[in-house]
Amino acid sequence: MRRFVDLRLRPSINDPDQVERMIRKSSELGYRLVGIPLPPNATRDKVDQLQRICSDTKIDFVARVDFAPKTPGELLQDLRRFRRRFGVVSVTCISKRVTRQAAKDRRVDLLLFPATDIRKRFFDHAEAELASKAFSCLEIEMAPLLSLSGSSRIHLLSRLRREVAIAKKSNVPVVISSGATNQYLMRNPHDYAALVTLFNMPLPYALRALSEDPLAIVERNREKLSPDYVAPGIRVVRRKNCV
Amino acid sequence: MSRRMRRRYLALKVVSEQPIKGRDIMDAVLKAVLQLFGEYGASQASLSLIKCNSQKNYAIVRCSHTAVDMIRASVASITEMNEKPAAIHVLRVSGTLRTLRKKALLQG
DSSP: OOOESSSSSSOOOTOOOOOOHHHHHHEEEHHHHHHHHHOOTTHHHHHHHHHHHHHHHEEEEEEEEEEOOOHHHHHHHHHHHGGGOOOOEEEEEHHHHHHHHHOOOTTOEEEEOSOOGGGOOOOOHHHHHHHTTTTTTEEESHHHHHHHOOOHHHHHHHHHHOOOOOOTTTTTOOEEOOOSGGGGGGHHHHHHHHHHHTOOOOOOHHHHHTTTHHHHHHHHEEEEEEEESETEEEEHHHEEEEE | OOOOOOEEEEEEEEEESOOOHHHHHHHHHHHHHHHHHHHHHHHOOOEEEEEEEEETTEEEEEEEGHHHHHHHHHHTTEEETTTEEEEEEEEEEESHHHHHHHHOOOOH
């Protein structure tokens, strides 16, 4: 059975009631893991509180951080400082140089582009090649697709169609996330799969983008963040005190 | 001799602050289909409302079997009904009403 994942649920972190309602709704809709973006300086207590709400609802939780750096230098600094504190790292790419840096950095899990400004969606063949080598994924948020209408939605759909084709050609996994800020923007995974067929993503590929691909990121990072991890393929099996 | 049209029944759950009416649901679904697929798409869907339960916020709609994905995408894109925020979730899709009612735990 598939484990569906929503890596970008965006309740207001300061409103515990809303957080709980949305996590509960995610569980009802059939998700088994949710990622909630937190500010980089989020305290351990905040993460524990979210973890507690999720475990009460019997849903897995991953802490995620979204960087939106203005320069590649700022991105590197953020990654150096905060990478090990979060299970998933996403970069909102607002310039070509930042996109290039994010796509080639192995510490970046997800590349996210602004949905409202089509000219700032810099995902092309060059970025796709870099992302493919660095195991980064292209993240597509569904909330803007639901809230936009008319020509903005037409442009977004057309752009997404192009990006999905590029990603497919370069073997860059695509991750579909809700980006929902309230309950009315949340949909079940099969509804999202039907929606993404609008930008030429076949149904099996869409279901993978909602389950296996995001799950692979989380599992890979959990392994890397575990104290037993040494290097890819090498981990501590047993510890012994040598005197 | 032409073959009988194959149909699919969709059980929908409406999330809205206001009480729902069958006509409002159909209007919202049809508007979404028209926005996403146009009149040509809507004409292929053979969409009709079978049942609406206002107390439990459930509805059943029928469409052509070739238009299920289209209707599903359209239903998912609905964010308001009667200018109030709303969401419609597809609970189940089935080829017969009996199975749909059994599986989606709806009262006949």
